[in-house]
Amino acid sequence: MKGSLIVVSFFLLGCLLGWLDFVPDWISDSDLSMYVLYLLMFQVGISIGSDKKLKEILHSIRPRLLLVPLATIGGTLLFTSLVSIFINRWSFMETLAVGSGFAYYSLSSILITQLKEPTIGIQAASELGTIALISNMLREIYALLGAPLFKRYFGRLAPICAGGATTMDTTLPIIAKYSGKDLVFVSILHGILVDISVPILVSFFCS
16 A cells, blocks of 8 residues: 555656656656666566565466466456446557556556557557556555455455456455465465566557
């Protein structure tokens, strides 16, 4: 929760500085955001590769365990497809790109903004990136606050699916509390696989 509030604070600060025209030209007119994206992708790779449990997880993967992240990805895209019917502002593929963030708001919002800018312009791309930021941030918050209800009404795997890409870090403690410590391994594996799918699916739907 604290991390989400920090991200929102920096986002609002950026909006305020841009509105007041306090942003230097070398920032607004350069490819700085793209380099930040490259650095973010590099950091994601390092965090996944340096996980001491990664080797254990890879050796313990069973086909049945893959159904959980597949259910998360499939269910999210299905629901997003239904939502796109009622949204005229954005195309079907653009809506799916937003849904493909799976609560990984920092990466998906930057990626969408950069990939869509050449085709729809910087203003529309920034707007779509902002939607991705807010919607995926809300998903993480819902996963944190709604875990007990998800578990009660939909089963122990529901909090994991709701957490999306965050189930290997920020939502892991709450999942361990309500879904049980025996599902911690499943939660970590789920988070890693969904995490990896974010840049792949977002790039695909933005292409």
